[in-house]
Amino acid sequence: MNAQVNSKEDHRQAVDHAERATAQFIAFQVDDREYAIDILAVREIRGWSPVTAVPNSPEEILGIVNLRGAIVPIVDLKACFGDGKTDIAKSNVVVIVRINQHVVGLVVDAVSDILSVNPSSIQPMPELQAGGAKLVPQIINYEDRLLGVLDLNRIIDLEQLDEVAATVQ
DSSP states (O other): OOOHHHHHHHHHHHHHHHHHHOEEEEEETTTTTTEEEEEEGGEEEEEOOOOOOTTTTTTTEEEEEEEETTTEEEEEHHHHHTTTOOOOOOOEEEEEEEEETEEEEEEEEEEEEEEOOOOGEEEEEOOSSSSTSOOOOOOETTEEEEEEEEOOOSSSOOOHHHHHHHHHH
């Protein structure tokens, strides 16, 4: 009987712990909007450095860089959102992420926080227009801020990345 009581208590504590568990995100800015990506996708955060342009690449790919021997495409998030190209400055930041088997740099204006978020604070993005939740399918309600959660698999067509990589090999 005692083992059964302990088992129920252990189960309750495990459930309580799971409900309190948090997810971690990197928060960043593009223009005047805040976004977040799962911290597990982030490989590193780097300051801006010049890129090598790739002829005939899509508008959202600014170019490529050599990152410790690996050729990494650099993607302009502002262009991905359909808001034109980023006016690159030395203050821009590149967030290096892994998207499936691809390593990609995302140009942002600034990285602001590492957030520990209760899963109950993550909600689906309301459908405000057709396809509006494609790139940002969720929002985080964090303190007095709303941050769009990027779906990295939808930021850029991975076939385009393969084409860019084939161009430089």
